[in-house]
Amino acid sequence: MICYKAVLNTTFLIVFLFCGLVAFGQEVSITSSIHKGIQQRTDDIFDSLVKIRRDFHMNPEVSEQEKRTAQKIKEYLLSIGLEVETNVGGNGVVGILKGAKEGKKIAWRADIDAMPSEIPDVVDFKSKTEGVRHICGHDVHATIALGIANVLASQKEQLEGTVYFIFQPSEENYKGAKAMIKDGLFDLIKPDEIYGAHIAPLPATMISTKPEWLFADYKMIEVVYMNSTDNDAMIEYTKTLLKSFQNVKSGSEFFDPQSLLSPTIGLANPNTIFKDYTTVSDNFSVKEIDDLISIKTYVGSSVFNELDKISPLVQQKIKSSKYKTKLINVSYSGDRANLMNDKKLTNEVMNSISKLYGQQNVIRLYGEMPDGRGDDFAYFQERVPGVYFFLGGSNFEKGIISMPHAPNFAIDENCIKTGVNYFSSMIVERLYD
Numbered sequence: 412m413i414c415y416k417a418v419l420n421t422t423f424l425i426v427f428l429f430c431g432l433v434a435f436g437q438e439v440s441i442t443s444s445i446h447k448g449i450q451q452r453t454d455d456i457f458d459s460l461v462k463i464r465r466d467f468h469m470n471p472e473v474s475e476q477e478k479r480t481a482q483k484i485k486e487y488l489l490s491i492g493l494e495v496e497t498n499v500g501g502n503g504v505v506g507i508l509k510g511a512k513e514g515k516k517i518a519w520r521a522d523i524d525a526m527p528s529e530i531p532d533v534v535d536f537k538s539k540t541e542g543v544r545h546i547c548g549h550d551v552h553a554t555i556a557l558g559i560a561n562v563l564a565s566q567k568e569q570l571e572g573t574v575y576f577i578f579q580p581s582e583e584n585y586k587g588a589k590a591m592i593k594d595g596l597f598d599l600i601k602p603d604e605i606y607g608a609h610i611a612p613l614p615a616t617m618i619s620t621k622p623e624w625l626f627a628d629y630k631m632i633e634v635v636y637m638n639s640t641d642n643d644a645m646i647e648y649t650k651t652l653l654k655s656f657q658n659v660k661s662g663s664e665f666f667d668p669q670s671l672l673s674p675t676i677g678l679a680n681p682n683t684i685f686k687d688y689t690t691v692s693d694n695f696s697v698k699e700i701d702d703l704i705s706i707k708t709y710v711g712s713s714v715f716n717e718l719d720k721i722s723p724l725v726q727q728k729i730k731s732s733k734y735k736t737k738l739i740n741v742s743y744s745g746d747r748a749n750l751m752n753d754k755k756l757t758n759e760v761m762n763s764i765s766k767l768y769g770q771q772n773v774i775r776l777y778g779e780m781p782d783g784r785g786d787d788f789a790y791f792q793e794r795v796p797g798v799y800f801f802l803g804g805s806n807f808e809k810g811i812i813s814m815p816h817a818p819n820f821a822i823d824e825n826c827i828k829t830g831v832n833y834f835s836s837m838i839v840e841r842l843y844d
C-alpha cells in the first residue's frame with residue numbers, strides 16, 4: 412500500500428526513501444553499538460564465567476536431581492536483575508529479561524544436567540560427586556546462557572523486546588523439555604523464536620548447523636513371533652530382512668566416527684556420505700519369553716518419514732514368507748521427537764553471525780548425524796520455530812576433544828567466549844529483525 416502511493420507521488424517517494432534510509436541507518440548503528448558492548452562485556456566477565464563453569468563441573472547432578480545447579484542459576488539471574496521462575500517441570504529455571512521497549516520475544520535454552528560416569532575426570536577441577544560427571548558439556552551450556560543473560564542485561568536500556576532464558580533439567584533422559592512444557596512453560600513465556608546450542612568436537616571458535624534435521628531419525632524396531640520349531644532359521648531370516656533396509660554410501664567409512672568431520676565426505680561437505688541413508692544396527696537383541704521370540708535392533712534414517720515406511724514393509728515381507736503364521740507384531744519403541752531447524756530462521760541467523768564473527772566460523776552442514784544422538788530441544792521446536800547449533804569446544808593442538816559422552820571429553824573454555832559473543836549478538840539481531 413505504501414509502495415503504491417509512493418509510486419504515484421514522486422515527492423512522497425523521495426520522502427519515504429529518505430525516511431527509510433534514516434530509520435535503517437539508525438537501526439544499524441544501534442545494533443552495532445550493542446554488539447560492541449556485548450564483546451566488551453564478554454571479555455570483562457569471562458574469568459568469572461570460567462569460575463562458574465568449573466563450579467558446575469565440580470558439582471555435577473544427574474537428571475531430575477539438579478537442585479544445587481538450579482539454585483546457583485537462580486541466584487545469578489536475580490543478581491543481574493532478571494525476573495526468575497523456578498521449579499518449572501522439576502528443576503527448570505526461567506529467567507526473563509525485558510528490554511527498555513516492547514518488541515519481539517526470543518528464547519535461549521540451555522540444558523543443565525550431568526550424567527553417570529565412573530571414568531576419571533581429565534581436568535584438575537574434578538567432579539566431587541562420585542560416579543557423576545559433566546561429560547556432555549551441559550556445565551558449559553548453563554554457563555554460556557548465564558553469560559548471555561549478563562551481557563544482554565548490561566545492554567538492557569538499548570534493547571527492544573524480551574529475552575527468555577530456559578534452563579532445562581533432565582536432557583540426558585529426554586524428559587526435561589516435555590516436563591517443562593507440561594508444567595506450563597509456554598503459559599509463562601511466549602517466545603516468537605527459540606534457540607539453543609550443544610558442544611561439539613569442532614574448534615572452539617566455530618559453530619555449525621543446517622536447516623531441518625541435524626540428526627537422523629532413530630528408533631528401535633521389534634519383531635515378535637510365536638515360538639517355532641526352527642527358531643534359529645527364523646531369527647536369521649529376520650536379521651537378514653532387517654539388514655536389507657540398510658542403505659549407506661561408501662561402505663565402512665560411514666561407520667568411522669572420524670568421517671563425520673572429514674572435509675571430503677563429512678557433514679560439512681555438500682557431497683557428504685551422511686545424507687540419504689538408512690542404517691540398521693548389527694547389535695540385535697534376541698529374547699525368548701515364554702512362547703514368544705522378540706528380535707530388536709535400532710534403525711536410523713536421514714530421510715524424512717522413511718522409518719514410517721520400513722515397519723509396514725518388514726511386516727509385509729514376513730507375511731509373504733514361510734513365517735507368516737508365526738508373526739505376532741512389528742513395532743517401534745523409543746519414539747522421540749527429532750530436532751527440526753526452521754529453514755528461514757536457520758539461513759537468517761547463519762548469515763547474521765557470519766557477518767559479525769566471520770564466515771569461516773559459521774559452518775553449514777549438509778548431512779545428518781547417524782548414531783542415534785538427539786536432543787529434547789526438539790519438543791520446544793514443535794511449539795516454537797527455532798534453531799539448534801553445534802558449538803565447537805575442541806582445541807586439537809592442545810589435544811582437547813569435546814566429543815560428548817566420550818571418556819576423554821574435555822573443553823577449551825574459550826568456547827564460552829565464542830558462545831556468549833555469537834549468540835548474544837544473534838539474539839539482538841533477531842530482536843531488531
Ligand SMILES: [Zn+2]
Binds near residue numbers: 547816
Ligand atoms: Zn548427553
Ligand SMILES: [Zn+2]
Binds near residue numbers: 547548582609815
Ligand atoms: Zn548433551
